[in-house]
Structures are given as structure tokens and as C-alpha cells.
Amino acid sequence: MSTWVPSRSAPVPRxxxxxxWRLALDQPESESVQQLELLSDDERDRAARLRFxxxxxxxxxxxxxLRKILGLYLERPARELAFLYGHHGKPRLAPPFSTTGLExxxxxxxxxxxxxxxxxxxxxxDIENLDRKVEMEGIARRFYAPEEFAAIQAAPESDRRQAFFNCWTRKEAYLKARGxxxxxxxxxxxxxxxxTDTPSLLRCEINSPEEWSMRSLHPHDHxxxxxxxxSPACRLQLLQLD
Ligand SMILES: CC(C)(COP(=O)(O)OP(=O)(O)OC[C@H]1O[C@@H](n2cnc3c(N)ncnc32)[C@H](O)[C@@H]1OP(=O)(O)O)[C@@H](O)C(=O)NCCC(=O)NCCS
Known part of the structure; x- marks a missing residue:
């Protein structure tokens, strides 16, 4: 597993x-009740609608x-930030922070x-649990690109689950970058x-794959x-809130 460095401050993003940043969500309910005060009214409404x-x-x-981390970069209290949402739900910073270039x-x-x-x-x-129950072959055959499906099927059976989720998370990360x-x-x-730690976008329809970088992340076993x-190049820093 990679080393995630505890930090209370945000490095300057070059x-x-x-x-x-890695966040642990296995905290007691009392902690989440306390953190609720950092959220906006619409986020609290969304939380309230979640049944479980x-x-x-x-x-x-x-x-x-997310708010605490972005607050570190912007040197503002987490509660003060506001989000706007793209057509398909991707959150971004609302004014006055929208001009900071922070993504x-x-x-x-x-x-x-x-x-x-x-x-x-x-x-x-994108992060996924490796043990998640999915019908891998059917999904890969129906939804993945032919070359991805072929590469997964060619992997030894013991590596196929990993290859399937490598593909899933890389595709999803690319789609999420595009929003x-x-x-x-x-x-x-x-x-x-x-x-591999440096996977590739092999083919895409809107611009050239060389304009993109991908990285594998190892947040935890499974x-x-x-x-x-x-960006054609990408240096990576792995951090966790101290
Ligand atoms: C949101 C979406 C882009 C990803 O959902 P997901 O994998 O279930 O969930 P993740 O935890 O990875 O991401 C959710 C977070 O992404 C952000 N998000 C929401 N919509 C987004 C979008 N269109 N683009 C980028 N980020 C988005 C939000 O912060 C959201 O979390 P929050 O609302 O709790 O703050 C979902 O709409 C989607 O398209 N899922 C596709 C799933 C799929 O079939 N994948 C096939 C394998 S490639």
C-alpha cells in the first residue's frame, strides 16, 4: 500500500x-452529527433524505x-464554501472561489x-471496493470497449477481478474529470x-489521449x-487529514 502523509495544511498545488486526500468514514454517528454544522442547507437536506x-x-x-480540505487550500472556514453543480452533477466551487483555479x-x-x-x-x-459483487463478465462484455474486454479476458483468472476494477475505476475517473x-x-x-501505477487512456473521442494522465491509487487493502x-504530466502527492 502507498504512504499517505498526515497533514494539517494544504501544499501549494503547482x-x-x-x-x-484519503478520508476515513468509519467514524461514530456522534462525529457525523457534529460535522453536520459544516454543511450548507441543501447538503443537510440531502443528508436528511438518506434513509440509512x-x-x-x-x-x-x-x-x-471535502469542505475542510478545500478550506485549507483557500484559507477559509469549511462552512463558508459553496458549490455549484454541472449538468450531470459534478460539484465545483461557487463564487467568490470559482476564480481561484482550484479543481x-x-x-x-x-x-x-x-x-x-x-x-x-x-x-x-474513483474508488471501488474490490469485493463488490458484480457480474463482471456480463458488464465488461456489454459496456467496456472491445480492447478492454479482450485484455481482461486474456488475464489469468486470478487477476481478472483486479483487471475488471482497474478498468472500471480508470473509466469512471476519466468520466468524472469530464463531468x-x-x-x-x-x-x-x-x-x-x-x-501499473501509471495506467493510460488509450483512445478517446474528444481530444487526444496524450493530453490526459492517469494514476492508480492504493487507498487500502481490497x-x-x-x-x-x-494534463500530459502529473506529479502526485498522497495525503490524509491529520
Ligand atoms: C456521480 C457518478 C459520476 C459517479 O458515481 P459513483 O461512482 O456512484 O460515486 P462516487 O463516489 O465515485 O462519486 C460520487 C461523487 O462524485 C461527485 N459527482 C457527482 N456527479 C458527478 C459528475 N457528473 N462528474 C464528476 N463528479 C461527480 C460528487 O461529489 C459525488 O459525491 P457526493 O454527491 O456524495 O458529494 C455517477 O453519476 C455515474 O455516472 N456513475 C457511473 C457508474 C457506472 O455505471 N460506471 C460503469 C463503470 S465505468
């Missing part, structure tokens, strides 16, 4: 540099964590959340599926995660 305590707790802690994305799976931050480049992150969600045909672009950034 261009072609991404910071990924576990989902509510995770949503609150992830949003509060971010959030992903959560079970009790871990990741917040990716950079400057002046669309960024996306498009599942409106995009998943066959219209392809990623590498093998185990989790797979990926980062995509619209």
Missing part, C-alpha cells in the same frame, strides 16, 4: 500536480472532509473517501487494464482507485 444511517453518516463525513473531485466507497485536488485542469477520481457521468458511451474510449487529470 501545475501538473495532483493531491489526493450508514449512508447518511458517510455522506456527511465525506462532504465535511477537485470526490469519490467514496464504503468507509473510504478520496478527494483529488489540482489547479487549472479537470480532475476525476459527464454515464451519459457517455463507455465504448467510445478505452483505458489500459493491467496493474480497494481499487484511479485518478484522471487533463
Amino acid at each position: 501545475s501538473a500536480e495532483a493531491h489526493v 444511517e450508514q449512508h447518511r453518516r458517510r455522506f456527511i463525513l465525506a462532504r465535511a472532509g 477537485f473531485n470526490l469519490s467514496h466507497a464504503q468507509d473510504i473517501a478520496l478527494v483529488a485536488v489540482t489547479r487549472e485542469a479537470p480532475i476525476g477520481v 459527464d457521468g454515464i451519459t457517455v458511451n463507455l465504448e467510445s474510449f478505452a483505458v489500459s487494464v493491467e496493474n 480497494y481499487v482507485a484511479a485518478l484522471a487529470i487533463a
